[in-house]
Amino acid sequence: MxxxxxxxxxxxxxxxxxxxxxxxxxxxxxxxxxxxxxxxxxxxxxxxxxxxxxxxxxxxxxxxxxxxxxxxxxxxxxxxxxxARQIQTRIIEIPVLYNDPWTHETLMRFRDRHQDPESTDLEYAARINGYQNVQAFIEAHSGTPWFVSMVGFVAGLPFMYQMVEHERQLQVPKYLRPRTDTPKLTLGHGGCFGCIYSVRGAGGYQMFGVTPAPIYDSQQRLGYLKDSMVFFRAGDIVQFKPIDREEYDRAVEAVDAGTFELRIRPVDFDLDAFLNDPQGCKQRLQEVLHVD
Structure with a gap:
């Protein structure tokens, strides 16, 4: 019912x-x-x-x-x-530089607004979710797909819901008081929701890293933004891919040159199949993503 x-x-x-x-x-x-x-x-x-x-x-x-x-x-x-229990959608691989220097510098400026001023956002999130260290938390965060359930707050910002069993949901509270600054393309998390801050500005979600991939551009300079200046839409499925600083810098150079591309694949998503077998559904989605 x-x-x-x-x-x-x-x-x-x-x-x-x-x-x-x-x-x-x-x-x-x-x-x-x-x-x-x-x-x-x-x-x-x-x-x-x-x-x-x-x-x-x-x-x-x-x-x-x-x-x-x-x-x-x-x-x-x-x-x-x-x-409808099935939808035709797309799965998208988003590269992420976790524990980057820009969100780190920002979060250190706002520790007076945080629940645990003595730790970073990633350290805090790892601890309260029961992970031994930051790397284990990053593996849990990037190891499963995320479902885009709405787009808003600021232009192009996706709210994402982790596609795992309820008891495995990563959860962290928002800052005690919002920040007045968040770097553009920050990967954030508040409650059970992840997001990507499409533009620089205020925010209250915990900050885990940054992606080099623009997700909102009024000039629509990249190929995957030609159809819409707002990239994400409700129903999209996101798979995060951890990258290092060298990979991040190369991606930024490609963005500046107008040659950057995202890995995007069409996929059929069945809600009942996911509810009955989340792990099997995750594996199928990840297989679709890497079909060339």
Missing amino acids: HEEIRYSFGGDEHLFAEVAESMSLEAFFRGMAVTRAIEQQAIPGVLDICLANASFQVRFNPDLIEPQALLERVRQLESRATT
Whole structure:
């Protein structure tokens, strides 16, 4: 049985729906089914539909559709929407320089805002998740795929949910107080979610490393950004690849030259197959990624 979707209004122009109290892939897939049903209806007055981790929001023009009329329409669609258990998506390999000098310099400037001022973000995350050292934590972080469940906060920033059993989820709290600075393309983590900061700016997630791969570019200079200045989309699957400083520098040079490429492969994802055998699903996804 599904949890009952809870609806509320935000001001005069927004209908908010809470699909579940906690994030899960099942909650995401249910929200995706309802939002797709709303999109297909092309309801007059509906301006935007935004899918999130375990919720969604509809922005509408109250002069064209009354709030209660929209709510009734969405509830009707919810009752008829069939939650798709399979999606056609893509798996993407993202190179990461863990424990890099730039996030290290930044986190050292903000230790007064951290739970454990005497350790780095990686050391803290390793300790509270029960790993013996930072390297073991990095192996756990990069050893499994991640599912992009929403894109937002700032342009192009993906929120990613680790594709492992619930008891194996890596979890770390956000900073006690947000930082006023985060390096561009920082790999962050807060709660059970990972992210990549698409631009430099404020932030509160623990910082683990940086990727050389641009994921937002209004100029669309790289091949994989030609279709959209925002690279990630909900439903993408990400596999992190640890790299060293030499590999990172070569990748940055390729970015500057406009020749940098990401390894991207189309893949069919089956939610039930994942829930029944997470380890087997991980292996199949990683095999698809490395098919040439």
